[in-house]
Every structure is written in structure tokens, then in C-alpha cells.
Amino acid sequence: MGFFAGCLILYVLGGPRVMGGEIPVWQAVLPVLVLCAATAFRSVLPLAAVLVGTVTVSLEAAASGGLGPVLIYTDLLYAAALYGAPWLCRALQFGTVAATMAATVVFLFIGDRSEGVTTGLIVALLLISPVWTGVLIRNHKEQADAERQRAAQINRLAELDRKTVLQTERTRMARELHDLVANHLSAIAIHSSAVLSLQEAHGGRKDRGGGADEEDPVLRALAVIRENSVQGLAEMRRMVVLLRSDRAVDDDWDRPQLNALGALVEQARPAAAAAELTLHTEFPESFPEVSSVIEVTAYRIVQEALTNCLKHAAAGRVRIRCETGAEQLTISVESPLARPDVPARQRRPGDPATAGAGAGLAGMSERATLVGGVFDAGPDRSAPGRWRVRAVLPLGQNS
Known part of the structure; x- marks a missing residue:
């Protein structure tokens, strides 16, 4: 809509001099409408948009040679160089340079030298300039995307290294807990159980009346030692399993x-x-x-x-x-x-x-x-x- 409104303003202000001589209004407006429609799809269908624009501008140039359609066509060239496939971008670079050189040579032969040089500069400004501007912005975006991907890859590698180091340290801690602390707790549980079993095998400690002394503080202390050592050993084993795994503590963990x-x-x-x-x-x-x-x-x-x-x-x-x-x-x-x-x-x-x-x-x-x-x-x-x-x-x- 902006391009269309701009071309209408040019037509109103410049009249025949801007839009290509004494032509009907529909003939001046129709190419503009086609090019504006192509502009709406320049980012999603750059090849189709630039082909439609090339054909339309060529026909319009042969008929009247107005300025408005050419200005819209420069935006189509810029969008095709920016959003198009890599091969399309390269084709536009070579194509616009070749078209500029051909136009310059033709006007040098059919006119004087100054006219040919001036025409070549104008064609270069209208064709080469938007394409190379799109190429520069495209290269900048591709370089920025490559840097972002490289940074993301570095972050992923760093995270993998961190997880590897963390898992190695957790495995080492699990091994130390199992070999040192768990073994000592096992020894305490085994010896306390053995003493209690031995006492029970002999009928328990006798009190002054000849019966078993169930309130013997030594037996109570041994029972507490055994209970705590067994409980600590169970918690230690769960901790060793957790440290050797690569998961965090979840709801399955027996938490206090x-x-x-x-x-x-x-x-x-x-x-x-x-x-x-x-x-x-x-x-x-x-x-x-x-x-x-x-x-x-x-x-x-x-x-x-x-x-x-x-x-x-x-x-x-x-x-x-x-x-x-x-x-x-x-x-x-x-x-x-x-x-x-x-x-x-x-x-x-x-x-x-x-x-x-x-x-x-x-x-x-x-x-x-x-x-x-x-x-x-x-x-x-x-x-x-x-x-x-x-x-x-x-x-x-x-x-």
C-alpha cells in the first residue's frame, strides 16, 4: 500500500513526465498494482516476486518507461538478494552487473559517450545497488547466525564437560562412601547383632531372681546401636545408588x-x-x-x-x-x-x-x-x- 500510494503521489505531482508520457490512467496504475502485489510476497516467494517484477518492468519500460514501477522493482531486487536461495543471490549479482554493462554498451553505440556513461550509472544505481545492499545485509545476518550457533555449540560442549566432571566426582564419592563409611557401618551392625544373638542364645542376662533382665542398659544400648547402624547403612546405600546414577533426587527418594x-x-x-x-x-x-x-x-x-x-x-x-x-x-x-x-x-x-x-x-x-x-x-x-x-x-x- 505504501508503494502504491507513493506512485499515485508521483503521478499526481509529476503527471506524464514521471509516469511515462501521455498514457491512460489504467496503463500507469496497472503495472504498479502488479508490482505491489509481488511486493507482498517478496520475503516468502522471492524468486516468483522478482520474476514477476522483471517481466512487468520490462513491458512497462517498452511501453512508457515510468519511474514509479522501477522504484518498486528495486525493492524486489533487494528482497530477492536478502531472502532468496544462495543460488538466486549469486545469479542476481552476476545478472545485474551483466545487464548494467549491456545497457551501457548499447547506449554508447546508439548515443554519445556522455549519455552512455550517464545511463550506465543510472542503471547501476537502480539494479546493482539494491542487490549488493541485500547481499551485504544477508552476509551480516548469516555471520551473526553462525556466531550464535557457535556460541550455542560451545555452551552445549561446556555443559557436557560439566556433567562429565560432576558425574565423575559423584562416582568417586559413591565409591569412597561404599568402601569406607558403609563398611564401618556394616561392621557395627554385624557385631552388635552378634552380641545380641549370643546373649539370647545363653538365655539372656540373669537378674538377681534368676530371670532374664529385659531392662539391662547394656542390651538396650546394643539394640540402639544396631538399629541406628542398620538405618544408617540403608540410607548410605540409597545415597550410593543416587550418586552413581545421573538423575537428581526425585519423589521416589525416601526423604525424612x-x-x-x-x-x-x-x-x-x-x-x-x-x-x-x-x-x-x-x-x-x-x-x-x-x-x-x-x-x-x-x-x-x-x-x-x-x-x-x-x-x-x-x-x-x-x-x-x-x-x-x-x-x-x-x-x-x-x-x-x-x-x-x-x-x-x-x-x-x-x-x-x-x-x-x-x-x-x-x-x-x-x-x-x-x-x-x-x-x-x-x-x-x-x-x-x-x-x-x-x-x-x-x-x-x-x-
Whole structure:
């Protein structure tokens, strides 16, 4: 429509001088309509559009030689060089140069030299200029596309290298866990089971009345050791399988849940009683539905905090609280501070479990930070002589 309107303006302003002499209106408008129709398909059918334009301009030039159709034809040449097939682009380059040279030679022979040179320059401007402009833009687009493809290929190769390195490291970690930690857990489970089986084979430990002492603290401790070692071994095996696979953690993974916090505390009560610790819990009647990542984080923080209490806290009361709000989950574990002058439990000198490397606190802090939470641990300012571990975890969609 723009080309058609422009040609009408040229016809109105220039009249016969612009549109090719004294010709009927339909003869001036018809080529313009055909060329405008071809322009509508210049990007999807460049070959057909340029052929229609060439035939139309040739006939119109033989009849009247108006300027309007030639201007539209230059756009068809540009579009054919830009959107056409590579062979069409090359053909237009050679064809326009050949047509320009032929027109220049013809006008040099039929007219004077200055007229031939001027005509050749005009033909070159109308034919060669739009084609080579389209070629330059086409080359720039092809180069940009090639650079984008090269960048995408480099990114794919980098991602493959990253996955290969990650899988190699995961395989190495799985091998170390299986060969070192899992073997030790297996040994603990086997030996504790053997002691319990041996005790049962001898009728159990006799009390003063001659009966089996079912409340023997040694047997209870062995049972707890066996239960924890078997559970830890099962989790270790699942972790080894996960590390050796190339998938992420999915819903099939047996994740700890908030509802299992009560069972976790009950499991720690025998060891706490042996350490003269009393465990008190303050949990809500029901936990809200939260993401699995938050559940795992909360469970592991409570688990590690209880382990630290069993290793380091002095005799006394341990309070485990869990409060749920609209947007956050607050976990706190409060315990007595360990007094170096009065050891809470007998420990062997140099025992690595009692020395503590700070990895537990660092791990809890990392878990809370990864889900966008806040973690702090240290002496409780509101209760002197107490140690508090506190974590605030978000419950929103961004956690």
C-alpha cells in the first residue's frame, strides 16, 4: 500500500513526465498494482516476486518507461538478494552487473559517450545497488547466525564437560562412601547383632531372681546401636545408588519428613538417658504441607543438634521446639552448656567424636542458607548456662 500510494503521489505531482508520457490512467496504475502485489510476497516467494517484477518492468519500460514501477522493482531486487536461495543471490549479482554493462554498451553505440556513461550509472544505481545492499545485509545476518550457533555449540560442549566432571566426582564419592563409611557401618551392625544373638542364645542376662533382665542398659544400648547402624547403612546405600546414577533426587527418594521428628527424638532417648539428659519436645499437633527440601533441612538440623547435645551437653534438660507460622518454620534446640571442669560423661582422650571440628554447625548453617533461611547457634543470652541452636526456614514458594 505504501508503494502504491507513493506512485499515485508521483503521478499526481509529476503527471506524464514521471509516469511515462501521455498514457491512460489504467496503463500507469496497472503495472504498479502488479508490482505491489509481488511486493507482498517478496520475503516468502522471492524468486516468483522478482520474476514477476522483471517481466512487468520490462513491458512497462517498452511501453512508457515510468519511474514509479522501477522504484518498486528495486525493492524486489533487494528482497530477492536478502531472502532468496544462495543460488538466486549469486545469479542476481552476476545478472545485474551483466545487464548494467549491456545497457551501457548499447547506449554508447546508439548515443554519445556522455549519455552512455550517464545511463550506465543510472542503471547501476537502480539494479546493482539494491542487490549488493541485500547481499551485504544477508552476509551480516548469516555471520551473526553462525556466531550464535557457535556460541550455542560451545555452551552445549561446556555443559557436557560439566556433567562429565560432576558425574565423575559423584562416582568417586559413591565409591569412597561404599568402601569406607558403609563398611564401618556394616561392621557395627554385624557385631552388635552378634552380641545380641549370643546373649539370647545363653538365655539372656540373669537378674538377681534368676530371670532374664529385659531392662539391662547394656542390651538396650546394643539394640540402639544396631538399629541406628542398620538405618544408617540403608540410607548410605540409597545415597550410593543416587550418586552413581545421573538423575537428581526425585519423589521416589525416601526423604525424612517433619512428622518423623517425634520418632527421631524417641530414638535418641536411650542415649540421652545414659548421658543424664532429659528430652522435652514442643511440636504442633500437625505440620503444614511444605516442600520436601524444607522437610529434609528441618529434619537434618534437628538430628545434628541432638547429636551435638549427646556429645557435648552437660547433664540436664534438652528442649526441642518447632513452631510453624504462615510464612516460616522455626526450629530451636536448647541444651545445657558443657562445663569443662565437670565433664558430663566419661570420654577417652583424643576421641575425635568429642573433639568436634565444627563441621556439624557449618553443615546446619549451609542447609539453612541454601533454602533461604537463617541459622544461629551459641550461648542463650536469655538463659545463662544454656546453648541454643535456632533455624528459621521459609515456607513460601521461593524456598
